[in-house]
Amino acid sequence: MLKIRRSLILLLACVTMLGAALQARAGAYDGRPKLVVILVIDQFRGDYLERYRADFKGHGFRLFLDRGAYFPDCYYDYANLQTAPGHSTLGTGAYTDGHGIGTNEWWDLSRNKERPVSSVEDERYRLVGLPDSSIPANAPGAPPNALSYGIGSSPRNLRASTIGDELRLATQGQSHVFGISLKDRASILPAGATANAAYWIDPASGYFVTSTFYRSQLPEWATAFNTGGRSEQAMKDANATGTTMFYDLVGRTPAANAYELDFARALIKGEQLAQGPTPDLLTISLSANDILGHQMGPDSTYEKQMVDHLDSDLDSFFTWLDKNIDGGLANVWIALSADHGVAPIPSDAARLGLNAATLDVDRFTAALNEAMNQKFSPGEKVNYLLPHQNLPYIALNNPAFDRAGINEAEAEHAVQNAIQPAVVEASKPREDADTPAQPNPGDPGFKPSETRLPPQPVVVRTYTREQLAAGQFPPTEFGSILGHSYTTNGGWYVMVIPAAYQMENQNSSQTTHFSPWSYDRHVPLAFFGAPFTPGTYHGRVAPVDLAATLASLLGVNQPSASVGRILTQAIHPLPPLPPARSARHRSTRALHKPVTSPENQKAQ
Numbered sequence: 001m002l003k004i005r006r007s008l009i010l011l012l013a014c015v016t017m018l019g020a021a022l023q024a025r026a027g028a029y030d031g032r033p034k035l036v037v038i039l040v041i042d043q044f045r046g047d048y049l050e051r052y053r054a055d056f057k058g059h060g061f062r063l064f065l066d067r068g069a070y071f072p073d074c075y076y077d078y079a080n081l082q083t084a085p086g087h088s089t090l091g092t093g094a095y096t097d098g099h100g101i102g103t104n105e106w107w108d109l110s111r112n113k114e115r116p117v118s119s120v121e122d123e124r125y126r127l128v129g130l131p132d133s134s135i136p137a138n139a140p141g142a143p144p145n146a147l148s149y150g151i152g153s154s155p156r157n158l159r160a161s162t163i164g165d166e167l168r169l170a171t172q173g174q175s176h177v178f179g180i181s182l183k184d185r186a187s188i189l190p191a192g193a194t195a196n197a198a199y200w201i202d203p204a205s206g207y208f209v210t211s212t213f214y215r216s217q218l219p220e221w222a223t224a225f226n227t228g229g230r231s232e233q234a235m236k237d238a239n240a241t242g243t244t245m246f247y248d249l250v251g252r253t254p255a256a257n258a259y260e261l262d263f264a265r266a267l268i269k270g271e272q273l274a275q276g277p278t279p280d281l282l283t284i285s286l287s288a289n290d291i292l293g294h295q296m297g298p299d300s301t302y303e304k305q306m307v308d309h310l311d312s313d314l315d316s317f318f319t320w321l322d323k324n325i326d327g328g329l330a331n332v333w334i335a336l337s338a339d340h341g342v343a344p345i346p347s348d349a350a351r352l353g354l355n356a357a358t359l360d361v362d363r364f365t366a367a368l369n370e371a372m373n374q375k376f377s378p379g380e381k382v383n384y385l386l387p388h389q390n391l392p393y394i395a396l397n398n399p400a401f402d403r404a405g406i407n408e409a410e411a412e413h414a415v416q417n418a419i420q421p422a423v424v425e426a427s428k429p430r431e432d433a434d435t436p437a438q439p440n441p442g443d444p445g446f447k448p449s450e451t452r453l454p455p456q457p458v459v460v461r462t463y464t465r466e467q468l469a470a471g472q473f474p475p476t477e478f479g480s481i482l483g484h485s486y487t488t489n490g491g492w493y494v495m496v497i498p499a500a501y502q503m504e505n506q507n508s509s510q511t512t513h514f515s516p517w518s519y520d521r522h523v524p525l526a527f528f529g530a531p532f533t534p535g536t537y538h539g540r541v542a543p544v545d546l547a548a549t550l551a552s553l554l555g556v557n558q559p560s561a562s563v564g565r566i567l568t569q570a571i572h573p574l575p576p577l578p579p580a581r582s583a584r585h586r587s588t589r590a591l592h593k594p595v596t597s598p599e600n601q602k603a604q
Contacts, residue, residue, distance in 0.1 A: 064336055127212075191283050366426075369382075416462050
């Protein structure tokens with residue numbers, strides 16, 4: 001009896017080991033996992049998970065911290081930290097020099113001479129799903145007082161494939177890929193060119209829309225969501241009932257995250273995700289943290305409340321997945337990261353003693369224009385720089401230089417040399433300001449200040465587009481960061497890097513992100529799912545590792561420009577498959593069986 005019991009225990013152990021081995025070997029071709037979710041929290045700095053850890057309840061963020069593989073030391077390795085490049089990097093496993101997206105928008109004078117174009121706008125397509133009050137004037141069914149042309153969006157500028165693209169290619173389109181966000185760029189870029197659809201909101205109404213790049217009309221489930229009263233409920237939850245500024249007023253509240261996650265639930269059910277023979281993939285970019293973060297900063301009580309609310313919303317969403325996906329969370333892989341971090345509000349950092357200054361970009365641009373006119377067209381007022389400048393790239397008006405007979409190298413070098421004097425000029429107190437001039441020890445009658453002097457903007461590095469293209473930067477880690485930031489988009493430009501904790505002009509309570517400094521580059525990275533060994537893994541990793549790791553586990557090619565590495569330290573080692581004795585014996589017998597000709601077989 002004891003012998004039989006031992007045999008049964010051994011048999012059960014072998015079955016368990018076989019099941020674990022098959023699960024560990026699951027991939028895109030055998031329908032495991034059922035669903036992969038890439039969760040991106042916009043402007044969610046990497047230290048937030050530690051700062052607010054004590055607040056977390058249930059299985060929101062704790063799903064990753066307690067039951068997932070958590071990497072607290074994840075940093076982007078490029079210098080242009082914005083939403084569009086960050087989401088592109090997470091999807092492609094590449095940096096700007098690989099996927100081509102350098103900023104949220106840039107000047108392309110061949111497409112628009114009045115304003116910069118966004119990273120995803122595409123005038124070849126139109127928007128789909130707008131409410132009647134927002135239908136563009138040239139769209140079918142437009143009322144007489146309709147808005148101006150509603151330009152569609154697409155991944156036209158994304159030069160690399162995404163993990164979703166590779167999954168679609170590997171399964172010959174059987175896997176479904178979707179993207180969701182409040183922002184068009186954040187839904188489109190991580191999902192990729194082959195995505196079945198990407199959805200983002202109409203800023204006025206909050207209705208989820210898409211573009212004719214994906215489909216000519218919304219599916220019924222999406223229309224039902226838009227017209228079912230959920231946007232009105234979000235407005236009520238945000239104390240903005242009846243607003244026509246959904247993005248601005250609702251988008252900066254926790255109600256926006258709940259709204260997006262409800263749309264994700266509707267998409268999963270409406271598109272019947274996780275029910276096919278191969279895995280499906282959904283990217284969800286939660287935008288509310290970014291909209292609020294710019295206004296209130298990372299150290300505000302509002303930010304803490306946003307994170308706490310999101311923890312609860314994620315707990316609810318993960319619980320829903322567990323109940324509604326066949327096999328529950330055992331058949332779901334979830335990756336968590338962010339597109340960028342954020343700087344502290346400059347006035348807060350300055351109070352603690354840092355030289356956290358702001359640069360008035362309008363005055364700075366005017367000073368650069370004046371310097372170019374003095375050099376190339378004295379007495380004239382030529383606009384050698386394009387309007388609507390945003391750091392870190394200063395966009396040159398190359399037609400103006402062309403008319404003056406000045407080539408790109410000379411133009412960019414001239415602007416580069418004028419940058420530091422222009423910073424000084426832009427930092428001088430205005431005539432109507434009460435701010436005293438900075439004392440200069442070389443001036444007659446100089447007296448040391450009796451109080452701390454106000455911070456002053458400083459530019460620490462500048463690089464022309466041609467220098468970046470030629471790789472003319474130091475052979476250091478910082479040089480590598482610069483190389484990863486190169487983009488061919490934007491025409492002629494000069495990259496400007498202010499000192500740490502400095503930025504373009506914001507009011508006293510606002511902040512931003514765009515720089516190579518660690519607070520902008522630090523983001524969380526974590527995974528949950530069957531292949532991952534729970535634990536906290538210290539040591540530098542990068543967001544490009546997300547796509548590479550998922551590609552390896554799914555058994556598909558890494559995205560076309562991927563430079564990420566596979567995070568093998570967090571992956572279960574494959575258990576050995578139990579020996580198949582009978583199969584081996586049959587094989588051995590077959591090897592020793594006499595060969596019988598077809599004629600002899602018939603005779604037998």
